[in-house]
Amino acid sequence: MLKLFDLAGADDNRRFSSYCWRVKLALAHKQLPVETIPWRFTEKDRIAQSGQGRVPVLVDGDKWIADSWTIANYIEDTYADRPSLFGGGAGRALSRFYVGWADSILQPAIARLILRDILDHVHAKDRGYFRQSREERYGKTLEEVVADREKSLPAFHAKLRPLRTVFQDQPFLGGTAPLQSDYIVFGSFQWARTTSAFELLAKDDLVHAWRERMLDLYDGLARKAPAEAA
């Protein structure tokens, strides 16, 4: 069976990595059972065989594969008889931009709203690492990053306009059914949901309705996960 090293919090069942969620939904899409292994930021030695120190790391027999995009491509090619994550070569190429947008625009924008909340769920042995690495990255304390977050919401909502253009016309980024592009973008919302009660979206936002559809997928895989959001 496939194994996935999956970032966990103080509670083994609190799985909050955006990038691991991209992979877990991709595996469900491909109908591939997986054993997820709770892992913490500071356990670099346990995934050393992947040649780097971050999760997700997928273990398939003697293969160790890191990076959510690399893993998605690996399972697409290795399990080609299963439902496609990309819908063909053009779909695969066009999915790359979603990785760029989620990583460089969406994820940092959500971080500015929830970063301090994450700390409350991080395992005790990871807390020093988490605070220090994030505060170095942002050049301010976790508390300062999220200060006045209610005031940041309109700017955050403006960044989501490209999603609304899509959801005016179709239920998923991939069309009538989800594709890897949906999992890429949803991962960041699930990261927020699993660590913070702060509501990112208004109930009448088209993105909210899409997020509900994503939470329902695969027998509620993402909805059932331990979370802070209602």
Next chain:
Amino acid sequence: MLKLFDLAGADDNRRFSSYCWRVKLALAHKQLPVETIPWRFTEKDRIAQSGQGRVPVLVDGDKWIADSWTIANYIEDTYADRPSLFGGGAGRALSRFYVGWADSILQPAIARLILRDILDHVHAKDRGYFRQSREERYGKTLEEVVADREKSLPAFHAKLRPLRTVFQDQPFLGGTAPLQSDYIVFGSFQWARTTSAFELLAKDDLVHAWRERMLDLYDGLARKAPAEAA
């Protein structure tokens, strides 16, 4: 032969609409010859048969089709034996997000850098309309919109990060060859090029190299067009 109403400036040959460029490149991709008809903002009556008042408007026999996305879908379906703009159903669905990103993020970001320059190329009979409609939209004068534009460049470049993620891996958004997604995004850069000498991109930017590739397509269709940029 297909006809396209194409926004023109004071000079008939100065064609500067982002949205018309999306269509002209799509037609070239599909190897469909087209007669472009210079059109000005205030000539609503000439395209009334399309049921609205903006270009691009494609005329194919007795069919009048407006809106660049609708036109791309129309020519994809009507001329299905020609090279595909989307690379299949998933590619078509995944292209919608590019429209959203170009329309709501890229185009407004470029406008804040070049909007006043456009006025110098707008036909005399359109100038009043252009200034008034844009100043109402932005709530400030054209001159105020672009004030201190050099200082806005770093924020503009940050918005392009998702494109750089793609171009680290592949030459076009569509993969090894361009698709409609490339034409959607390129349209905004061509809008700037045809109206403004203000350089948007550093020479070592991966987006700059992609723009050069786009300018070379179809025997230099976009590069040969009358422009302000070098």
